[in-house]
Amino acid sequence: MRSFRVTDFGKPLSEDNRPTPELTGTQVLVRVKAAGICHSDLHIWEGGYELGHGRKKLSLADRGVALPLTMGHETVGEIVAAGPDAKDAKIGQVALVYPWIGCGECDVCKAGDENMCLKPRFLGVYCDGGYSDELIVPHPRYLLSLDGLDPVTAAPYACSGITTYSALKKLDFCLDSPIVIFGAGGLGLMALELLKAMGGKGAIMVDIDAAKREAAQKAGALGAVDGAAPDALAQIAASAKGPVRGALDLVGNPQTAQLGFDCLTKGGKLVIVGLFGGGAPWALPFIPMRAITIQGSYVGNLAETQELLDLVRAKKVSPIPVTKVALPQAYDALIDLQKGKLVGRAVLTP
Known part of the structure; x- marks a missing residue:
């Protein structure tokens, strides 16, 4: 598993090569085909948000974002392996990864609004995400079939x-x-x-x-x-x-x-x-x-994401402009975004 990770806030991303972990339970392994670079990644990389009015900067470390971290929450991948309990995983399917995953146990999650969970497990924020050639997803339900949509232009649907x-x-x-x-x-x-x-x-x-x-x-x-x-x-x-x-x-x-x-x-x-x-x-x-x-308004829930993909297919929604970037250039693309040089989305293509 080759990843480019935040190991220190505000510093260049570090390359990490490690064996792919063995899958357990309902985990699913996807081979990353595309991973969008979002403006939120800049805040994660910088380590926080300015709150204005002389307030102390909001620290993401204080809010549970732990390093090292592989960012990337706009990911499309091909399902290549599944844990013993991931019965619904379809090997070979190309899917959009829904990253806004909650604890799965609270009333908010059970109501279908995992993006509003107070104990989030968001991929690319609290758990490793798509700035990698492989990604582990905790359950097949978070993998939405692209059904013919282009992986590179569809990746931003997971966030933007x-x-x-x-x-x-x-x-x-x-x-x-x-x-x-x-x-x-x-x-x-x-x-x-x-x-x-x-x-x-x-x-x-x-x-x-x-x-x-x-x-x-x-x-x-x-x-x-x-x-x-x-x-x-x-x-x-x-x-x-x-x-x-x-x-x-x-x-x-x-x-x-x-x-x-x-x-x-x-x-x-x-x-x-x-x-x-x-x-x-x-x-x-x-x-x-x-x-x-x-x-x-903060991202959206899993049901809305499926609604979105259905709308894109039914209305033949035109994709936004994307710039393909090789995985090792993830940090350079992040800096280009910070400097306002990008129109549309930069998308990593491992």
């Missing part, structure tokens, strides 16, 4: 796909009018494509990067606005051609949160997904005065 799909569902009351999406990176382009498939009327994309705004326009955005422009709010209003009832913040910093709040009409809803960091910027009286809903 399910994250934006679940977030857009929280805005379903207003998808019959244009929404505003902050961030035109991999998540933003994914959200734009899924919005079309879900019957939405379209989105105005907001990003400070001109190349990403151009990519959004090519993907069919109703408008592309520089969030740093002095008249950004007026540009959003002009592009929307009417009241904005929904905004999706895929960045999650004080600037996007404020602009997302300001662009909404009375009774509007801001869904925050991004984890860039910082503190909440809103004046509290305006939240009740304008009856604004502010809701967080």
